[in-house]
Amino acid sequence: MGGFFGVVSDGDCVCDLFYGTDYHSHLGTKRGGMAVCDGENRITRRIHDITNAQFRSKFDDDLGKFGGHAGIGVISDYEDQPLIISSKFGSYSIATVSKINNINELASEAFDRGITHFSESSSSGELNPTEVAAMLINQKDSIVEGIKYAQSRIDGSLSVLVLMNGSVFAARDRYGRTPVLIGEKTGSYAAAMESTSFPNLGYKLKHELGPGEIVEITRKGVIQKQVPGDTMKLCTFFWVYYGYPSSCYEGINTESARYRNGESMAADDQGQLDEIDSVCGIPDSGVAHAIGYSNAAGKPYRRSFVKYTPTWPRSFMPQNQAVRDLVARMKLIPVRDEISGKRMLFCDDSIVRGTQMRDTVVRLYELGAKAVHMRSACPPLVFGCKFLNFSRSRSELDLAARRAIARLEKVEEPTDEMIQKYLVYNSPEYIAMVDGVRRELNLTTLKYQSLEKLIKSIGIDPDKVCTYCWNGRDVEK
Numbered sequence: 001m002g003g004f005f006g007v008v009s010d011g012d013c014v015c016d017l018f019y020g021t022d023y024h025s026h027l028g029t030k031r032g033g034m035a036v037c038d039g040e041n042r043i044t045r046r047i048h049d050i051t052n053a054q055f056r057s058k059f060d061d062d063l064g065k066f067g068g069h070a071g072i073g074v075i076s077d078y079e080d081q082p083l084i085i086s087s088k089f090g091s092y093s094i095a096t097v098s099k100i101n102n103i104n105e106l107a108s109e110a111f112d113r114g115i116t117h118f119s120e121s122s123s124s125g126e127l128n129p130t131e132v133a134a135m136l137i138n139q140k141d142s143i144v145e146g147i148k149y150a151q152s153r154i155d156g157s158l159s160v161l162v163l164m165n166g167s168v169f170a171a172r173d174r175y176g177r178t179p180v181l182i183g184e185k186t187g188s189y190a191a192a193m194e195s196t197s198f199p200n201l202g203y204k205l206k207h208e209l210g211p212g213e214i215v216e217i218t219r220k221g222v223i224q225k226q227v228p229g230d231t232m233k234l235c236t237f238f239w240v241y242y243g244y245p246s247s248c249y250e251g252i253n254t255e256s257a258r259y260r261n262g263e264s265m266a267a268d269d270q271g272q273l274d275e276i277d278s279v280c281g282i283p284d285s286g287v288a289h290a291i292g293y294s295n296a297a298g299k300p301y302r303r304s305f306v307k308y309t310p311t312w313p314r315s316f317m318p319q320n321q322a323v324r325d326l327v328a329r330m331k332l333i334p335v336r337d338e339i340s341g342k343r344m345l346f347c348d349d350s351i352v353r354g355t356q357m358r359d360t361v362v363r364l365y366e367l368g369a370k371a372v373h374m375r376s377a378c379p380p381l382v383f384g385c386k387f388l389n390f391s392r393s394r395s396e397l398d399l400a401a402r403r404a405i406a407r408l409e410k411v412e413e414p415t416d417e418m419i420q421k422y423l424v425y426n427s428p429e430y431i432a433m434v435d436g437v438r439r440e441l442n443l444t445t446l447k448y449q450s451l452e453k454l455i456k457s458i459g460i461d462p463d464k465v466c467t468y469c470w471n472g473r474d475v476e477k
């Protein structure tokens, strides 16, 4: 998905920019980039490959080359960025968190209008989404009008930072799919996707941008350039999986929401699972849900798997799925004494393809587990996400729940009409689908958290969050 951080400061901004960007490393795995603007709008920019190294280690040697009062940084899951764009507005640097489903149509339109080329395409010819966003921005008379235009044309989502003339423009996606927060400390302002980047750098949360809101951050303050829209569809997955435990969105902390969610799942199981010996979380994403479950159920929390953090400190995601599965296995090490002879209940954030979970369950039985119960912190994933880029495979055909529906319907690919009845929580079809996944994964029992209880655990107005991947519903346009 990616994440960004921007800063404008009375002093030199580089230290805050470096660490602030680094605090977004859990959101992307491919590229890290920083751009800093000096007093004469000269932009220094570096981009590094971070697929197999930490952002900080790659940028350490560059820090002395940067200097200035304003900068933007990005951790990107796909394209090279930030880009430097020469435009009628002058030179600017741009970083985005986006998904552009209609990228080829937008490029074709641009060619028809006489734009001759895009220079940032990958070796396989894929367009750079940040460059396409800049192309749209450049069509209007100001950066702000350009961002609004780009957001109106893009099918998907677009949150953006633009660095120009010592200011940073920060814009949140028009439906607020991804968060953008403004922090403040004496002499500095910052814009971030993760509020977790603020406290250690001394920033206090000043404002959370609303959907479609645009601000310009200067050394004098934060100026609103576009008021927020009425409709928000913030990705619910920030609380389920993506968000860092210390981050808050809409004032709601992710770690606390996950505890409440675990407690809610435990309440659902009350009196039914007295036999379990321990509650475990699949590291790292299942841990907080499992702690919540354990505390509410009065069953001990145990680390039956530990993550090998010394050499797998970050979420390394190779592009090849087979290598990705191998890496996932290498990172998790079972603790035999906590498994052998035990009846365990595991919590995980979600079940996507189920491949890694199936492998985990096989290992648990090989190590002598007597029973393996699984609780997913969110409902079955049935629809692929259309709004954010994910490094985890979310192809619809791969989704474990969708495959179970296909087997029950005896078809290769179920139609949307067929799927509807499986979406009704605890309907006979829903129960059959869940049992299909349970059997495929060889679990003793399997339950998914209901959408209603997940949103209640988060504690947010259901109209303000995106739930498309679970129920196929989105903004009515």
Ligand code: SF4
Residues within 6 Å of the ligand: 177, 234, 235, 236, 237, 384, 385, 386, 387, 388, 466, 467, 468, 469, 470
């Ligand atoms: S479809 Fe799912 S993953 Fe995508 S934005 Fe909506 S809630 Fe998030």
